[in-house]
Amino acid sequence: MITKEVIDSIIEYTSAENVKQGELLSGYTTFKIGGPARCLVEIDTVKQLTDVSKYLKSERIPFYVLGNGSNTLFSDEGYEGVVIHLGRKISDIRVEGNLIFAEAGAMLVRVSKEAQKASLSGLEFAAGIPGTVGGGVVMNAGAYDGELKQVVKSVSAVSPEGEFVTLSNKEADFGYRSSLMRREEYVITEVVFELQRGNADEILDKMNDFNERRRAKQPLDLPSAGSTFKRPEGNFAGKLIMEAGLAGFAVGGAKVSEKHCGFVVNTGNASSKDVLDLIKEVQQRVFETSGVNLEPEIEIVQ
Ligand SMILES: Cc1cc2nc3c(=O)[nH]c(=O)nc-3n(C[C@H](O)[C@H](O)[C@H](O)COP(=O)(O)OP(=O)(O)OC[C@H]3O[C@@H](n4cnc5c(N)ncnc54)[C@H](O)[C@@H]3O)c2cc1C
Incomplete structure (x- = not known):
């Protein structure tokens, strides 16, 4: 149950402005459906994400990690636990050589644009997927000729036991729209993508082609x-x-x-x-x- 004590603890890990009670979830999903959340906490930093999820796990309080809500159908009655919402503030993207470090709340569309600008190929297929890095990697999102498992090098996350861990691609155990993180309630904080050197114009052409096909068919x-x-x-x-x-x-x-x-x-x-x-x-x-x-x-x- 979400008591006042629980709310106060979440506020301590974040701030009073970050914690909302009775917020309608329809405003947080692309389906535009969903009743009120007993508690919704906006996450601004990786530390807040780690602290809040560790705390909720230790207290066995039900929670749902929400990225862009583009693969989620909430109930009309809402959600009785805590919705951990990864806002725009936890969305840093850094390119180092052929690696991209992306925080969990970064949109896949932005990550693929950064890859294109750095002449890195491998994420073109994700240019039109309207989800976050966390939501995408959990689902092993894919389209056209690719899926995220082909380009994920490692995943940093809070484990079901509340430990901070870094999983290799193999340990993430990706399958079709599935992963270890989806099956076992890991909370992803950051993902490292490993891409191939390519030609920026060709990468852009491929992204535009995929997006054109989406607009025509979806x-x-x-x-x-x-x-x-x-x-x-x-x-x-x-x-x-x-x-x-x-x-x-x-x-x-x-x-x-x-x-x-x-x-x-x-x-x-x-x-x-x-x-x-x-x-x-x-x-x-x-x-x-x-x-x-x-x-x-x-x-x-x-
Ligand atoms: C118009 C449209 C087109 C789409 N096209 C595609 C497509 O081509 N290919 C495709 O695969 N999908 C597609 N999707 C579905 C969706 O965009 C993807 O599954 C996307 O990756 C979900 O990301 P999200 O951040 O919106 O996830 P959410 O809906 O917020 O969450 C989805 C799941 O991920 C979990 N999650 C979210 N963030 C984290 C985190 N940090 N740590 C742990 N768990 C987390 C949630 O708890 C939930 O289980 C499409 C959706 C729409 C609306």
Whole structure:
């Protein structure tokens, strides 16, 4: 339970201005959905992130680390624990040779731009992923010809035991949209990317090409959390959903995008329940028509 004592301790590790109670989470996710957080703490420094997460772990208080909220569906009832929000202040990016050191709150879009400016290749695919370094690495985000596991050299994090650790790429144990950090509640503080020397113009062309393809194929004008479902082995979720006749299928304010059936979009006033009911119906109908079980890619926080 979040008592006054807990709130006071979090304030001690951060400041009174950083701690909000009853803040609506809809303002913190790209889906624009979510009720009030019992407590939301804005994180400004790596030390605050380490201190607050260590404290919450030691007190066994439930918490959720939130980056840009571009892969998260919060409940309409909100969240009863502590939301640790990584704001813009914990987003330093430093280039050293072919390495990029990026704090967890840095946006992947910015990191890939810095890489391009330094003529470093390998992060072009991430130029249009609207997430943070922490959220991206936890998910092993990927697109087109790449995924983050190909370029992560090491990950600094607070372990589930509350220790500060640095994991190698191998120890991070990346899989398709998964990692050790996702499975075992590590809190990422910083990531080192190792890239290849390349040609800045060619890197820029590739980034522009990927972003052009996104604009042409994805419903970027409406709130969503990107691809709702994981890609099933040897197939595409969007294709199966379209073949099940579900393009434009809606529950309340949640709709299967006609532009890209793999996206569930919020047409204005979708509730979390609308999205969850829609997901269930899509899963059932796709299973009936194709025999494939679609698994959600988004983090559903109930
Ligand atoms: C329009 C659109 C397009 C998208 N395209 C793609 C795409 O091409 N490829 C792709 O893979 N994804 C895509 N996504 C999904 C999303 O952008 C990625 O998964 C992104 O990496 C999530 O980052 P985030 O900071 O928004 O994570 P959040 O939604 O804030 O969090 C996601 C998960 O990461 C955890 N997390 C966040 N920060 C940390 C941290 N510092 N330490 C530990 N855990 C943390 C959260 O607890 C949660 O489990 C898209 C989303 C949208 C809206």
